[in-house]
Amino acid sequence: MRRIAPLLDNQVTDESLYLGRRTFLKNSATAALVAGLPLFPGCGNDGNAKAEAAISETRPLAEITPAPARFRVDEPQTPESDATTYNNFYEMGTGKDDPARNAHLLRSEPWSVTVEGEVARPGVIPLEDFLRPHPLEERIYRLRCVEAWSMVIPWVGIPLGDVLRRLEPTSKAKYVAFETLLDPEQLPGQKRRVLDWPYREGLRIDEAMNPLALLAVGMYGRTLPGQNGAPLRLVVPWKYGFKSIKSIVRIRLQEEEPATSWNLSAPREYGFNANVNPEVSHPRWSQARERRIGDWSKRPTLPFNGYAEQVAGLYAGMDLRRNF
Amino acid sequence: MKVGDRPVRIGVAIAGLVPGAFLAAAAVGDRLGADPVEAILHESGEWALRFLLLSLCMTPLQRWLGAPGLIRHRRTLGLLAFGYAAIHFSIYLSLDLGFDFGALAEDLTERPFIAIGFAALLGLTPLALTSSRRAIRKLGKRWQRLHRLVYLAVFLAAIHFLWSAKADLLEPGIYAGFAALLLALRVVGRAGQKPADYARLARAEARPGSGQP
Numbered sequence A: 001m002r003r004i005a006p007l008l009d010n011q012v013t014d015e016s017l018y019l020g021r022r023t024f025l026k027n028s029a030t031a032a033l034v035a036g037l038p039l040f041p042g043c044g045n046d047g048n049a050k051a052e053a054a055i056s057e058t059r060p061l062a063e064i065t066p067a068p069a070r071f072r073v074d075e076p077q078t079p080e081s082d083a084t085t086y087n088n089f090y091e092m093g094t095g096k097d098d099p100a101r102n103a104h105l106l107r108s109e110p111w112s113v114t115v116e117g118e119v120a121r122p123g124v125i126p127l128e129d130f131l132r133p134h135p136l137e138e139r140i141y142r143l144r145c146v147e148a149w150s151m152v153i154p155w156v157g158i159p160l161g162d163v164l165r166r167l168e169p170t171s172k173a174k175y176v177a178f179e180t181l182l183d184p185e186q187l188p189g190q191k192r193r194v195l196d197w198p199y200r201e202g203l204r205i206d207e208a209m210n211p212l213a214l215l216a217v218g219m220y221g222r223t224l225p226g227q228n229g230a231p232l233r234l235v236v237p238w239k240y241g242f243k244s245i246k247s248i249v250r251i252r253l254q255e256e257e258p259a260t261s262w263n264l265s266a267p268r269e270y271g272f273n274a275n276v277n278p279e280v281s282h283p284r285w286s287q288a289r290e291r292r293i294g295d296w297s298k299r300p301t302l303p304f305n306g307y308a309e310q311v312a313g314l315y316a317g318m319d320l321r322r323n324f
Numbered sequence B: 001m002k003v004g005d006r007p008v009r010i011g012v013a014i015a016g017l018v019p020g021a022f023l024a025a026a027a028v029g030d031r032l033g034a035d036p037v038e039a040i041l042h043e044s045g046e047w048a049l050r051f052l053l054l055s056l057c058m059t060p061l062q063r064w065l066g067a068p069g070l071i072r073h074r075r076t077l078g079l080l081a082f083g084y085a086a087i088h089f090s091i092y093l094s095l096d097l098g099f100d101f102g103a104l105a106e107d108l109t110e111r112p113f114i115a116i117g118f119a120a121l122l123g124l125t126p127l128a129l130t131s132s133r134r135a136i137r138k139l140g141k142r143w144q145r146l147h148r149l150v151y152l153a154v155f156l157a158a159i160h161f162l163w164s165a166k167a168d169l170l171e172p173g174i175y176a177g178f179a180a181l182l183l184a185l186r187v188v189g190r191a192g193q194k195p196a197d198y199a200r201l202a203r204a205e206a207r208p209g210s211g212q213p
Helices: A015-032 A046-056 A098-105 A127-131 A160-167 A205-209 A261-265 A308-315 B006-028 B036-065 B070-096 B101-110 B112-129 B133-139 B141-146 B149-164 B170-192 B198-206
Strands: A112-117 A123-126 A136-144 A149-159 A175-180 A200-204 A214-219 A233-235 A248-254 A289-292
Touching (some): A160 A205, A200 A205, A205 A308, B036 B070, B036 B149, B149 B170
Parallel strands (some): A149 A289
């Protein structure tokens, strides 16, 4: 793993030092809160402590190409502590703080990705080999959840299009299908059939080739924490967050549109396209506005999450109301 | 001292305010996680449903435990439920909708799960307004009929919670099951025995310093 080799120890601030300080602050806050905590899942500090443990298991990433202007949102970044403790990753539990609590069960090393279907170079590829040919790039993107909240996250990854080109799709490759790891021991949320596991997502090949589409291996300059989809996840910033599948073990190129998990679960509510669109409401809530994590009030949601200039052309002539 | 006596009732009222106080303290102290608005919305709604269900437990519990006076807690518990529901709605209207009444109208007309929650709150409102001793005395038999609205309200509230869930129905399912059980007990209770004279009970409840009804 050449490019995600850790920095030398003496180049990095001793993490136990600053974690120690934060733990102290948290504990003084805990002292103020006594009984009744189990009834307040949002209030427990346990999740945060575990999340910090999980963050500390990530490693700093080196040799990252900084994001050029077109891949860099000029808005304040969401604090790392929020982005790593407020997660929808049902494989690790359905509560927002469950993934941070359960992430330690996921063994993201060693990892391999199965590439199959309409490609010239299929195979079961160890993650290091999968990543080696590509320089790591930083991308600072908005993330818009279908639940009407959003974040701004500095990702580290490799453009999906570059990876696909290297795998050489055949002329029949019209779609890319992705699958998350299926292992209820590592992903205890899979013990309950909340969704039809394994989690599946997919893109049209032209969407996958768009330079915005990223295969992320890190965030905030470090490898991905488990709760954010370690060690490899998709980031498709113009679509609702559920399209950005986590902990990917399988990439399949195929001619037919793949079945996708949320669409299978509730086809009226979650489409295959799932482009961020303030004008098309979810059946149970409006998508016109969103709460940026950290804000008390909501702000207007932008068409294609603000990336219309780069992606609207992919959907020219398409009825976005029908193809939500 | 009996279970329904005034000091006990005051204790229940104070205990009922504790979750709200914790929630407020956690909000001020930034201990509600990344999305405090969502946390307050969720917690206030859930506490409203909890107190509503608790208030409905009093009558069957009184019968089974033979603890007369338990039903005198219904008013406190019902008012707590209404209070948490009102906070739930206020947070939604202010922080979620930013007092955009057009958006409220759109939600109420186009999103049945929100309309149902709103209807539950509307159902509780006249009950809260007629919970005073004066109102009970004044309305007499009609008070009893009016307060059957609580069955509709708990039914709507349980559906509202269930319908708000994305995929994991476990927790709202448990509440809905409990609500269904309590409603079923009323039906069975009515069929199996002489109906209780709730108006008389309510009048007794209203008499200051009176013992058990």
